[in-house]
Amino acid sequence: MADLQGYLMLTLHAHLPFVRHPEYDEFLEEDWLYEAIGETYIPLLRMLDGFERDGVKACFTMSLTPPLCEMLSDPLLQDRYLRRLGKQQELAENEIVRTQGTPFHAAAQLYKQHFHECREIFEQRWGRNLVNGFRHYQEKGFVEVITCGATHGFLPLMVTESGVRAQIQVAANNYKKHFGRPPKGIWLPECAYAPGVDRHLRDAGIEFFFLDTHGVAFGAPRPRYGPFRPVYCPSGVAAFARDPESSKQVWSSEEGYPGDFNYREFYRDLGYDCEYGYIKPYLHGDGVRRNIGVKYHRITGRVGLSDKQPYDPSAARQKTADHAGNFLFNRQHQARWLKGVLGVPPVVVSPYDAELFGHWWFEGPMFLDYMMRKTAYDQEEVRLTTPSRFLDAERRHQVVEPSASSWGDKGYFEVWLNGTNDWIYRHLHAGEVRMQELANRFPYPNPIQERALKQAARELLLAQSSDWAFIMTTGTMVAYAEKRTRDHLHRFNGLYLQLVEDRLEEGWLGELEWKDNIFSEIDYRVYA
Numbered sequence: 001m002a003d004l005q006g007y008l009m010l011t012l013h014a015h016l017p018f019v020r021h022p023e024y025d026e027f028l029e030e031d032w033l034y035e036a037i038g039e040t041y042i043p044l045l046r047m048l049d050g051f052e053r054d055g056v057k058a059c060f061t062m063s064l065t066p067p068l069c070e071m072l073s074d075p076l077l078q079d080r081y082l083r084r085l086g087k088q089q090e091l092a093e094n095e096i097v098r099t100q101g102t103p104f105h106a107a108a109q110l111y112k113q114h115f116h117e118c119r120e121i122f123e124q125r126w127g128r129n130l131v132n133g134f135r136h137y138q139e140k141g142f143v144e145v146i147t148c149g150a151t152h153g154f155l156p157l158m159v160t161e162s163g164v165r166a167q168i169q170v171a172a173n174n175y176k177k178h179f180g181r182p183p184k185g186i187w188l189p190e191c192a193y194a195p196g197v198d199r200h201l202r203d204a205g206i207e208f209f210f211l212d213t214h215g216v217a218f219g220a221p222r223p224r225y226g227p228f229r230p231v232y233c234p235s236g237v238a239a240f241a242r243d244p245e246s247s248k249q250v251w252s253s254e255e256g257y258p259g260d261f262n263y264r265e266f267y268r269d270l271g272y273d274c275e276y277g278y279i280k281p282y283l284h285g286d287g288v289r290r291n292i293g294v295k296y297h298r299i300t301g302r303v304g305l306s307d308k309q310p311y312d313p314s315a316a317r318q319k320t321a322d323h324a325g326n327f328l329f330n331r332q333h334q335a336r337w338l339k340g341v342l343g344v345p346p347v348v349v350s351p352y353d354a355e356l357f358g359h360w361w362f363e364g365p366m367f368l369d370y371m372m373r374k375t376a377y378d379q380e381e382v383r384l385t386t387p388s389r390f391l392d393a394e395r396r397h398q399v400v401e402p403s404a405s406s407w408g409d410k411g412y413f414e415v416w417l418n419g420t421n422d423w424i425y426r427h428l429h430a431g432e433v434r435m436q437e438l439a440n441r442f443p444y445p446n447p448i449q450e451r452a453l454k455q456a457a458r459e460l461l462l463a464q465s466s467d468w469a470f471i472m473t474t475g476t477m478v479a480y481a482e483k484r485t486r487d488h489l490h491r492f493n494g495l496y497l498q499l500v501e502d503r504l505e506e507g508w509l510g511e512l513e514w515k516d517n518i519f520s521e522i523d524y525r526v527y528a
Contacts, residue, residue: 005381006335006346007390009240010060010372011210013187014041014354015152017467017484018067018518022076026284029480033071034081035293038088038114040358041072041130042121043365048137049125050369058142058372061386062134062354063187065148066174067465069131070518073178078128085122087282088293089115091270095294103310104296110313111294135179144386146185147175150519153464154416156194156404157425162439163432163464165200166526170461170519172204177521184388185209189466190416191242191351191407198233198402208238208387210351215405216241223400228338228346230391231400238391239402245334246350249327257323258361261299262315266360268305270294295362320363324370332381347390348382351407421472427489431460434496439527442499452504453524455512456495462516463488491516 016036021027044062051058071077092112099108126133138145149155150170158164168186175183185208186201193215201209213227216239223231227241250256271279271292282292297308298316331348338346357364375384408415417425435457442453463485471481491512498504 002380004345004383005332005339006348006383007385008246008331008375008382009347009349009385009387009390010368011187011349011351012044012060012062012354012357013148013351014062014068015065015148015187016068016071016355017465018071018151018462018516020071020074020077020515020517022514026080026286028284028290029477030077030080031084031290033077034084035291035359036355037072037081037122037130038085038118038293039362040355040365042118043358044354044368045121045126045130045133045137046117047365047369048133048142049121051142051372052137052140056373057376057384059144059384059386059389060142060368060372061144061146061185063146063148064131064134064178065152065187066150066171067152067518069174069178072130074517075128082119082123082128085115085118089119091282091292091294095270099296106313107296107311131178138179144185144388145179145183146187146387147171147183148187149189150174151461151465152189152467153461154189154192154413154466154469155197156192156406156413157417158432158464159429160432160436161200162436162527164197165203166435166457166461167464168200168204168206169526170457170522172206173521173523174519190470191215192405192413192416192466193239193402194404195401198235198237198239201237202235206237208240208391210240210242210349211402212242212405212407212411213244214411215239215402216400218403218405219400220403221398221400224398225342225344225346228342228348229344229397230347230387231398231402234399234401238387238397239400240347240349240387242351242407243348246327246331246348247352249330250350250352250356257327257367258356258364259299260319260323261301262312262319263299264295264311264316264362265297265299265305265308266295266362268295268297268308270296316363317366320366321370324367324374327367327371328374328379328382332379335382347385415473416466416469418473420475420478421469424469424485427485428460428464431463431489431492434493435460435524435527438496438499439525443525443528448504448506448509449499450524451513452495452499452509454522455509455516456492456499457522457524457527458516458518459488459492459495459512462518463492488516 019029092115095108099105137143149167153167155164182205186206188209191212216227230238230240269291271290298311300309468481468485
């Protein structure tokens with residue numbers, strides 16, 4: 001029997017901004033959620049179902065952010081996902097006939113089976129609410145679900161203590177609503193930390209969080225084990241640091257597994273490839289071509305999209321098994337070397353955006369399935385663990401004050417504060433101050449005032465989403481990100497003025513509650 005050499009802490013960060021537009025029958029940005037449901041969340045639940053069925057001793061950590069939980073639990077968005085899935089199933093049936101005798105037929109069969117399983121898992125297994133599935137597997141011990149900031153707000157760029165506190169406390173309360181117990185851990189939005197944030201985590205009952213490598217490595221005093229063991233902040237909250245080596249193997253577009261030529265090509269989709277009259281019924285009502293989730297080509301190599309070769313599902317599946325074995329082989333060697341240097345088994349923390357697996361890298365969930373099964377069955381040197389399991393087993397760790405950091409480009413805050421998005425912060429900061437004023441001014445509101453105060457808190461939180469600043473930096477969907485920021489700030493400031501001037505418009509308030517219905521349980525007094 002091989003001695004334990006180290007631990008592997010696989011962590012998936014599942015997040016999407018709150019996008020829900022009941023005022024429109026269809027909305028382009030809502031597709032972000034439907035794509036993630038069918039391509040990432042359902043395949044992960046299918047994997048977890050296999051672990052439970054087969055008794056696999058596997059576990060990993062997954063953040064489900066409050067906006068994501070709220071959207072997955074929303075009946076309107078559930079109905080709209082099923083409408084989209086119905087179109088995909090109809091298309092898949094037609095594609096079985098159309099691709100007969102072509103190199104695309106095997107992939108067409110794959111899609112037919114995939115969409116059928118999506119409906120079965122979504123409707124029958126989990127009653128249209130996938131949060132139920134993740135809650136079930138957490139209770140069974142296969143996954144540790146953690147929370148995030150209430151709306152993924154970038155905590156180090158907030159100007160008031162109450163603003164930071166609200167993002168954390170609202171998140172903790174929302175987690176308890178969905179999972180029936182308080183959260184033990186949190187994924188800081190954008191992995192962004194500044195000294196002092198940990199005190200707010202402690203006050204909310206949070207026991208641990210994650211940082212990028214340099215957040216711990218540059219801490220004071222210098223951590224004895226670098227990023228390969230957790231440290232305690234002065235507040236007593238534990239911090240786990242990202243391992244760059246295992247991250248690069250999966251993330252890197254040049255060196256990572258997802259770039260293998262046998263894997264499915266993300267950027268070539270049937271929504272653009274097919275004759276327009278044939279594909280039009282499966283597009284949105286505006287008839288504009290867009291991705292519909294059926295892709296028949298593989299990455300092939302450094303060639304143009306028109307030169308991509310047909311996708312072979314069986315070859316891709318074999319590659320995922322090969323890559324899963326290679327990933328585990330590398331973790332075994334890494335753990336042996338680090339244990340020899342450190343004198344203790346290292347904790348290799350491998351965090352990724354969950355949507356990488358399935359949405360961007362179609363074969364990603366298969367890779368995770370193979371890798372965790374191989375880790376559980378084929379060796380004993382590396383053990384899968386989660387933060388709570390590890391901290392329960394080993395409680396003695398160094399006390400370190402982590403440094404300011406994020407996992408964005410260049411490692412600090414530039415992605416979320418630069419010339420493309422700096423204009424938003426004067427307004428967000430003013431909103432924090434005004435919300436604190438409202439919470440102090442109205443400790444005992446009448447019923448309509450309380451509704452307005454709750455909605456004002458929702459609008460400020462939604463405006464603070466770091467997704468909008470990120471989109472402005474990357475230059476994709478900028479108009480939508482700017483409009484969302486302005487709309488929520490406008491609604492917040494309108495409610496503020498109506499409250500302080502005692503002239504609430506109940507009709508307008510009701511419209512905002514209908515549109516921005518996140519956090520039914522919210523307590524605006526967290527800002528007091």
